[in-house]
Amino acid sequence: MTRVLVVEDEPQLVRALVINLxxxxxxxxxxxDGATALRLAATRQPDAVLMDLGLPDMNGFDVIKSLRGWTRVPILVLSARRTADEKVEALDAGADDFITKPFSMHELLARLRAAVRRAAAGSSLDGTAVVATDEFSIDLVAKKVRRRGREVRLTPTEWQLLEILVGNPGRLVSQRQILQEVWGPSYSSKTNYLRVYMAQLRRKLEADPSHPRHFITAPGMGYRFEE
Structure with a gap:
């Protein structure tokens, strides 16, 4: 059974999350609070963490960094903070996703399921969890991509997209599945998002982005990763 740690000081929201989970x-x-969160994370070993940034005793970013010092468990931030800078700071600290309050419980649960699936897929790979092609290599544990000896910086969204495709080598992943896992159920028809981000991923990793060898499009259906 999947164990989730909820880090939140608003009793009503905690109750709603606990009931739904x-x-x-x-x-x-x-x-x-943050201190209790770190203690429970160490003793209970959750499979995922849902956490607010506005904690009464600690900065939420510091809690994320502390967790990242010893665990790769998925961390989904639930926050009323809406600025791009704060979202980027949370993701750079080590969060896997950022969900703005108020949120749909269905969307939250979908994102949680996706995060847990990605973590499980990563842990089921071999010890190094490195996928290599003739153009680039992907270290799924360290979350690093190198192309021709140089590290390639990916945005959090590009990385999520890459993980989904690489986690299903040779298999067609539908547009709907990718959109739901990366952006949530309310974006399941926003195929333009996928076109933009796939183009960015190809520009960064493919030798010839206009004739991709590794990130293949099945028009109107989805995408496939070929090593």
Missing amino acids: EERQYEVDAAP
Whole structure:
């Protein structure tokens, strides 16, 4: 059973999250502050963390950095903060996703499922978890991509997209599945998002982005990764 740690000091929201998670067979621990969160993370070993940034005792960014010092467990930030800078800071600190309050419970649960699936796919790979092609290599554990000896910087969204495709080598992944996992259920028809980000990924990694060898499009259906 998947265990989730909820780090939130708003009792009503904690109660709503616990009820919805337990109804879907998750085991749930709740922490009202950063110190309790770090203690529970160490003792209970959650499979995912849902956390607010506005904690009463610690800066939420510091909690994320502390967790990242020893665990790769998925961290999904739930925050009323809306500025791009704060979202980027959370992701750079080590968060896997950022969900702005107020949010749809269905979207939150979909993003949680996606994060847990990606983590499980990463842990099921071999010890190095490195995927190599003739053009670039991807270290799924260290979350680094190198092309021709140089590190390639990907945005958090590009990285999520890459993980989904690389985690399904040779298999067609539908547009709908990718959109739901990366952006959430309300974006399942926004195929223009995918076109933009796939173009960016190809520009960064393919030798000839206009004739890709590794990130293949199945028109109107989805995308496939070929090593």
